[in-house]
Amino acid sequence: MAFLKSLVPFFGFVAAYALVAGLVENSYYQLMITLVLVWACFGLSWNMLSGYTGLISFGHASFFGIGAYTTVLGQVYFDISPWILMWVSTAFGALAGLLIGLPTFRLRGHYFALSMLAYPLAMLYVFEWLGYQEVTLPMKRESAWLYMQFEDHRWYTMVAILMLTAIVVITRQVERTRFGMALIAIKQNEAAAEAAGIDTLLWKLRAIALSGAIAGATGSFYAVVLLVVTPASVFGMLVSAQALTVSMFGGVGTVWGPIIGAAFLIPVGEILHAEFGSRIPGIQGVIYGLAIVVIIIAAPEGVFWKVRDLLRGRAASKAIQADEEATAAAGPAAPPKDEPGAFQPACSKRKISGEVILEVRGLSKSFGGLRAVDNVSFTVQRGMILGIIGPNGAGKTTLFNLLNGFLKPDSGEVILKGQNMVGRKPHVICAAGAGRTFQIMRPFARMSITDNVRVGAYVRAKSESEALEFARRAIARVGLADIADRQASALTTKQLRLMELARALASQPEILLLDETLAGLGHSEVNDVVNVIRGLADDGITIVIIEHTMQAMVRLVDHFVVLDHGAVLVDGAPEDVTRDPQVIEAYLGKKWRAYAQG
Amino acid sequence: MTEAQIMMESFLQSLAAGLLVGAIYGLMCVGLAMIFGIMRVINFAQGDFMMLGMYVAFYAFTLLGVQTIFGSYVGPYVSVVVAAPVLFLFGYLIHKLLISRVTGLRTAALEGEGHYAQLILTLGIALILQNGGMILFGSQLVSVRTPLSSSAWELGPFWGDFVSIFVNKGRIMASLFSVAIILALWFMITRSRLGKSLRAAADNPEASTYVGIDVERAHRIAFALGTCITAMAGGLLATNYPFHPFVGLEYVIVMYAGVVLGGIGSTIGAFWGGMAIGLVQQLSTLVLPTQLQNSVIFVVFLIIVILRPQGFFGRVVERT
Numbered sequence: 001m002a003f004l005k006s007l008v009p010f011f012g013f014v015a016a017y018a019l020v021a022g023l024v025e026n027s028y029y030q031l032m033i034t035l036v037l038v039w040a041c042f043g044l045s046w047n048m049l050s051g052y053t054g055l056i057s058f059g060h061a062s063f064f065g066i067g068a069y070t071t072v073l074g075q076v077y078f079d080i081s082p083w084i085l086m087w088v089s090t091a092f093g094a095l096a097g098l099l100i101g102l103p104t105f106r107l108r109g110h111y112f113a114l115s116m117l118a119y120p121l122a123m124l125y126v127f128e129w130l131g132y133q134e135v136t137l138p139m140k141r142e143s144a145w146l147y148m149q150f151e152d153h154r155w156y157t158m159v160a161i162l163m164l165t166a167i168v169v170i171t172r173q174v175e176r177t178r179f180g181m182a183l184i185a186i187k188q189n190e191a192a193a194e195a196a197g198i199d200t201l202l203w204k205l206r207a208i209a210l211s212g213a214i215a216g217a218t219g220s221f222y223a224v225v226l227l228v229v230t231p232a233s234v235f236g237m238l239v240s241a242q243a244l245t246v247s248m249f250g251g252v253g254t255v256w257g258p259i260i261g262a263a264f265l266i267p268v269g270e271i272l273h274a275e276f277g278s279r280i281p282g283i284q285g286v287i288y289g290l291a292i293v294v295i296i297i298a299a300p301e302g303v304f305w306k307v308r309d310l311l312r313g314r315a316a317s318k319a320i321q322a323d324e325e326a327t328a329a330a331g332p333a334a335p336p337k338d339e340p341g342a343f344q345p346a347c348s349k350r351k352i353s354g355e356v357i358l359e360v361r362g363l364s365k366s367f368g369g370l371r372a373v374d375n376v377s378f379t380v381q382r383g384m385i386l387g388i389i390g391p392n393g394a395g396k397t398t399l400f401n402l403l404n405g406f407l408k409p410d411s412g413e414v415i416l417k418g419q420n421m422v423g424r425k426p427h428v429i430c431a432a433g434a435g436r437t438f439q440i441m442r443p444f445a446r447m448s449i450t451d452n453v454r455v456g457a458y459v460r461a462k463s464e465s466e467a468l469e470f471a472r473r474a475i476a477r478v479g480l481a482d483i484a485d486r487q488a489s490a491l492t493t494k495q496l497r498l499m500e501l502a503r504a505l506a507s508q509p510e511i512l513l514l515d516e517t518l519a520g521l522g523h524s525e526v527n528d529v530v531n532v533i534r535g536l537a538d539d540g541i542t543i544v545i546i547e548h549t550m551q552a553m554v555r556l557v558d559h560f561v562v563l564d565h566g567a568v569l570v571d572g573a574p575e576d577v578t579r580d581p582q583v584i585e586a587y588l589g590k591k592w593r594a595y596a597q598g
Numbered sequence: 599m600t601e602a603q604i605m606m607e608s609f610l611q612s613l614a615a616g617l618l619v620g621a622i623y624g625l626m627c628v629g630l631a632m633i634f635g636i637m638r639v640i641n642f643a644q645g646d647f648m649m650l651g652m653y654v655a656f657y658a659f660t661l662l663g664v665q666t667i668f669g670s671y672v673g674p675y676v677s678v679v680v681a682a683p684v685l686f687l688f689g690y691l692i693h694k695l696l697i698s699r700v701t702g703l704r705t706a707a708l709e710g711e712g713h714y715a716q717l718i719l720t721l722g723i724a725l726i727l728q729n730g731g732m733i734l735f736g737s738q739l740v741s742v743r744t745p746l747s748s749s750a751w752e753l754g755p756f757w758g759d760f761v762s763i764f765v766n767k768g769r770i771m772a773s774l775f776s777v778a779i780i781l782a783l784w785f786m787i788t789r790s791r792l793g794k795s796l797r798a799a800a801d802n803p804e805a806s807t808y809v810g811i812d813v814e815r816a817h818r819i820a821f822a823l824g825t826c827i828t829a830m831a832g833g834l835l836a837t838n839y840p841f842h843p844f845v846g847l848e849y850v851i852v853m854y855a856g857v858v859l860g861g862i863g864s865t866i867g868a869f870w871g872g873m874a875i876g877l878v879q880q881l882s883t884l885v886l887p888t889q890l891q892n893s894v895i896f897v898v899f900l901i902i903v904i905l906r907p908q909g910f911f912g913r914v915v916e917r918t
Contacts (some may be wrong), residue, residue, distance in 0.1 A: 047813040103904045110640065110862060110895060114854050115903050122896035237847060241642075241721055248718040281737075282843075285729025292722030296720065300700050300715035330837065 003176065007447045010168055014161055021157040028274075030153035031225070037160035038222050039246050043258025045166050045214035046243035049207050051253040052180060053498050054187030055108075057118030060243045062100060062123060063093040063212040065235035067219025069127065069305050072135045072229045073305070075147070082148040086124070093216020094209040101208035105201060106331045108140060108190070124235035148224050154547045163221060164259075167214055170254045172208070178450075178458045178467065183207055184253075185455040195404055196440075197430035197459025197507050215243075215530065226323045251304030260303050265292075330400040352558060357382040357511055357542050358403075363412030365402055372398040373409070374566040380511065385533070387552055387557035387574075391587060395566035396546045397439060400513055403544075404436050405429045416511070420458045431459050435509030439516040439546075445489035449480055452488055456506035467506075474505035477539075478532050488579045498532060511542040518552050518555045550587070562586070605761045609755055610756070612765045612880045618765065620876025621773035622835050624869035626849060627856035628780055629828030631868035634857055636800040636820040639701055640713070641808060642720040644828055644850070644853055645846025646727035647685065652742075652836040653735050654681040656727025659742050674744045675775060678833035682826050689825025693818045696723065701817065724846070731843030739814060739840040747838050772834040774790045780869055783823075786888070787865060796820055860910055867910055874910075875899075 021033045042064060050056045055401060058093055067089035071250050074085040078138050103114050140147040150156055174180045182203040185193035194200050223229045233239070250261030272284035299306035356407040358380040365373040373395045380386050401407040403414055406425040414421045430436075435456070443452055444533050454471040461467035475484050478498040483491075491499065497517055504512055515532070518526050530552055553560075553574075560577040566587040570577055577583055599607075630644050655677040658664050658699025664674045664680060700715040712880030787793035797818035798806045806813050835841075856875045860867030874894055882894035 005702060030655075056717070101625060103900075104905055107907050109904060109908050110638065113640065114858050115900055117854065118896035118900050122893045122900075125890055125893040129887060129893075181634060237851070245718060248714045254781070282729035282732035285725050285734070289722045289725030289727075289729065292725070293719060296715055296719050296722065297696065297699050300712060486611050488748060 003172065007557065008174060014165060014260075018161055020156065021154060021161075023564055024154075025062070029160055030269055032270050034153065034156045034160050034225055035270075036223065037157065038166050038218060039242055039266055040259045040262035041160070041164055041167050041218040041221075042215060042243050043246035043250070043262055044164075044171055045088050045211050045218060047247050047255075047258055048171060048174070048214060049211035049235035050185060050244075051247060051257070051445050051459040052113075052183035053207055054565065055105075055204070055206060056113040056244075057101075057116040058237075058240050058244070059119045059121075060211075060215055061120035061235050061237070061239035061245045063096055063215030064219035064243075065120060065123060065127075065231070066096050066223070067216030068094050068234040069132065069135070070216070071220040071223045072137055073132075075137055076135060081146050082220065082224045083146070084387065086217055086224075089214045089216040091216070093219070094213035095211075096216070097212025098205060098211075101205050105204050105208075116169050120235040120240060121237065122311075124231045126359065126547065127231040127235065132229075132231065134228060134230050136229075140307050144298070162220065168259075170210070174254075177464060178461075179206065180202070181451070181455045181458060184447070189438070191406060191426075192438055193455070194406075195430055196456040196503060198455070199425070199427045219432065240277045245292070248302055251302030251306075251591075254304055255519065256304045257302055259327050262305075262402065264442075269359065276336045286344040298586075309400050319365040338465055339588075352381050352383045355382045357417060358544070359413075359415040360403070361415065362401055363399070363414065364410050365398060365407060373402060373410070376563070376566070376568050377412075378561050378568065378571060379541060380544060382510075382542050383537070383540060384558045385537050385545065385556055386561065387546060387553045387561050388546045388561045388563060389553060390563035390569070391434055392548055394548075394563040396521070396548070396563055398566075399514060399563070400436065400515055400546060404434060404513060428510075430507055431509075433510040434513060435504035435507050435511070435516055436513040437497075437515055439519065443488035443491070443496055443499060444489070447488055448485050449475060449488060449491070449495075449502075450484045451508050453502045454500055456503035457578040459509045470506045470508065471502075474502040475499075477505060477536065478502045479528075493520050494522075495520065497529060501529075501532065501536075505536070505541075509541065511544065513546040514534065514543065516546055516548070518549070530556050549576065599760045603757055606757060607761045607763065608884060609803075609881075610761065613765050614753075614765050614885055615875070616877035616880030617873070618769040618773045618876075619880060620873035621776045622831055622853055622873035623856055624874075625776040625779060625831035625834070626828050626853050627860065627868040627872035627875075628783065628865055629826070629831060630853040631857050631860070631863075631865050632820050632824030632827060634824075635863045635865065635868070636796060636824075637701060637817050638862075639697065639716045640720065640854075641697075642717065642850060643724040643727060643846075644824075645848070645850030646724045646731070647689065647825045648832035648835075648847075648849060649731060649841065649843060649846040650688065650727065650830045651681050651832035652841050653686050653827075653843075654684050654829070655833035655836055656740055656742050665847065669745050671746065674742045674833075674837045675771070678775070678830050681828050681833050685829035686826035687824045689822035689867055690818060691819040692723065692825070697821060698818065699812065701715050726788055728844050728846065736845075737841050737842055741838075741840040742833070742866045746771055764886045766838070768838050772837055775834055776831065776846060779827065781867075783827065784866065792819065845860045850896070855895060858903055859899065861908055864910075 023028070023029050024033060042060070045063070046057060047052065065402070070092050071082055071085040074080045074088060075082065078376075100119055102114075104112060107115055140149055144151065148159070158531055174183075182193065182198045185196060186204065187199050218486055219234060222234070246261030246265055248261070249265060250259065251257035257332040265288075269284065269288050269572050272287050272351050274284045276287070295303065356379050360379070361377050363376045377397060378386075388399065391433060398407065402409050405421065405424050405428070409422060412422070416429070416432055416434055419432070421432065434590045450468070450471055453474055454467050457467040457470035457474070461470055466562055472481075472483055472484070475481055480495065480498055480502065488496070488499065501514070501517065517533070518529060520530060532555060533545070535545060545553070545557065557574060559572070560573050560574055562583050569582055569586055570580050572580070626648060630641070633639060633644065634640050655674070658680040659673055659677040662680070664677050668676045696719060700712045700719055726736070747766060749768070750764040750766050752762050752764055758763065762774070787796065795806070795811045795816050796819065798809070798811055799813045799820070803813045807815070852875055856871035857868045857870070859874055860869065860871030863880070878898050879895055880893055882891055886894060
């Protein structure tokens with residue numbers, strides 16, 4: 001029901017649009033009305049991949065062109081109706097998506113974007129060389145309807161409206177389920193997504209296949225509307241650029257973006273062309289370009305987000321202010337406050353069982369000549385808090401990356417609950433019960449805390465409602481329940497750290513790997529987070545935490561592993577480790593060793 | 599002439615053509631690398647900056663009287679030198695007025711670090727330049743004519759009395775100029791204080807601000823310099839190839855392919871990337887129809903990038 005409700009504005013728009021289209025008889029304007037929808041569909045196709053995953057594609061013309069050529073060539077050579085060919089084009093578009101995605105997803109960022117540019121251009125010249133410089137759809141006078149050849153152009157608009165509606169419904173459906181969540185997680189931080197149990201390659205392939213399918217269908221319809229196809233008009237760089245333009249202009253990562261972009265840009269472009277194009281050729285392009293430049297300087301994230309931020313701006317800033325006052329008055333919600341510096345024994349009511357949950361044996365990893373992790377071995381018993389400390393550059397994060405599968409060790413074993421995990425992908429290791437957080441936080445700024453955390457829940461949750469339930473519980477455990485609906489962009493560093501913790505918790509881990517969770521926090525904030533972590537341990541979650549400052553750790557952990565230059569320096573209880581001359585030397589230099597001993 | 603000799607001859611001829619055109623592509627790519635490598639901004643208008651360079655050189659040559667003062671042999675190259683500061687200033691202003699609004703520290707809070715805005719902004723600029731160019735310059739083909747471009751040196755015979763190749767004098771001159779510009783730039787980047795601050799700003803903008811480098815200014819100069827270098831490549835190209843206001847589209851892709859092949863962030867790598875593109879383009883004609891020349895560039899580009907994503911000279915830097 002909520003889903004249908006969220007679509008009400010869209011159906012309102014579609015109804016109004018259909019009404020206006022129905023009134024226009026002039027076939028030139030009708031064509032324009034149809035093309036707005038075509039480019040909106042194409043923009044949505046682009047948005048499906050690039051808007052949600054953040055992998056910008058400059059080559060969506062590949063799928064568009066394949067759809068268009070499938071349809072014209074299918075009708076020319078096999079006399080098949082476009083009603084059927086549209087579905088064939090959809091399938092070919094999806095297939096092309098998989099074939100292109102499989103090798104190209106090895107690349108990231110700019111490399112991905114620019115490589116995508118190469119595909120349609122390579123195809124363009126191939127189609128030219130094959131002799132398909134200009135292919136026209138044969139006219140069918142007798143059975144025009146069967147071949148989607150309408151005399152009254154309004155019918156094209158109606159077909160386009162149906163297409164757009166279908167695509168919008170699909171997009172919204174993706175947005176609100178684990179599919180969309182997975183894509184958004186990939187966008188914010190692919191590594192973190194993988195660590196949260198998301199099979200990133202699989203989801204990216206699904207996204208590009210769906211995106212390719214939509215583009216294929218759109219290209220097919222475009223060919224039917226225009227009746228003629230040339231390589232440049234469907235594979236050209238301007239076609240790919242059109243998808244980017246309408247989406248980015250309107251706003252990325254929302255169904256409304258491409259629709260707003262197309263509804264504004266296409267008519268403006270066409271009208272300028274008709275009004276000025278004949279008098280001063282080129283002036284329409286200049287004005288169009290100027291319009292884009294001016295609007296993007298004013299609204300760098302697109303029209304939709306700008307308008308939305310303006311509408312919400314005032315309300316939100318007031319709410320945050322009120323909220324902060326409330327928190328300040330109430331003080332930290334977390335249980336007993338430790339006096340800073342007070343040495344409290346770490347174990348309160350915690351039971352450390354004899355069972356070994358994680359065992360690391362002889363783990364080594366070199367980068368070039370540098371041995372970042374050198375023959376490291378230790379064991380973690382279920383229920384304990386293990387602290388891994390060491391100066392900067394000691395190999396702590398590399399060690400974590402080996403443990404959760406980002407890196408493959410050169411030698412050694414990582415045994416989690418009796419199974420060797422070496423060579424497994426991070427999402428598999430997450431599913432096996434090892435959650436992790438990161439030193440560098442990258443939350444999805446526009447999503448609420450709940451949604452941010454929900455991303456982490458899918459690895460365990462079987463349904464959407466269960467995922468939400470896991471997320472709620474995780475948020476409550478870290479003490480963020482009161483502000484669960486707040487946007488991540490409005491959070492403090494401490495709240496972000498706790499949110500990260502909640503995300504890792506949402507995957508229901510048995511063991512949590514925390515990478516410098518206390519970094520960048522003030523003194524009292526450290527205490528709050530330490531208390532939360534202690535609470536988790538009391539609930540039976542095993543914790544391995546990395547820090548380079550020892551102070552807070554001494555009060556938290558049951559056992560220390562000290563790393564220096566990639567190797568284990570000392571392994572022991574907190575009291576012993578802090579007095580160990582080797583540790584003091586590693587941290588403070590030789591000079592202090594004498595002091596410590598004296 | 600035996601079959602082997604014929605093959606040898608056409609191979610050498612294509613190799614020479616590839617090296618000559620590759621040297622100019624290389625210069626174009628170096629210009630783009632200054633912008634893309636240092637600022638990580640995808641500039642779709644780079645090809646149109648080059649187009650502007652071509653027209654400025656053209657009008658300097660014909661209207662400003664460079665041709666009458668320096669003659670048709672030296673004149674075209676003087677025009678290129680005249681065009682350079684004009685385009686430097688142009689790039690400087692474009693960055694100051696437009697690009698800087700969606701790049702640098704200001705974008706930290708934006709979705710996708712402002713990449714979306716940068717892309718669409720440069721697309722808009724490209725549209726304005728192409729169409730504005732058509733209004734101002736007209737759409738007919740023009741070129742900076744030098745008699746050198748219609749004469750050639752014969753090299754060889756290398757194999758008995760046969761196997762000799764012809765190299766166009768105009769292209770040789772253009773390539774030599776191109777290499778000279780790159781050497782000068784390389785010297786500037788590695789030796790001067792400005793060059794050091796540019797490299798620092800490219801490597802780590804945030805850290806650069808802490809050590810007192812004005813990153814905003816470094817970016818502005820890099821952008822201006824990149825515009826100016828690509829424009830000079832355009833001016834050199836204009837002595838051999840006729841052009842029109844939409845010529846930028848054809849080359850912007852070659853430029854990006856070259857920069858990515860060379861490894862993003864490596865200036866000298868970009869030159870070799872451009873050279874590789876030139877060679878692939880010319881050598882492919884030996885085995886494939888000319889129409890597929892450009893397809894081959896893209897396919898080779900894809901294969902290399904997918905196998906070696908960091909490019910010839912790039913490094914892999916990934917942090918979690």
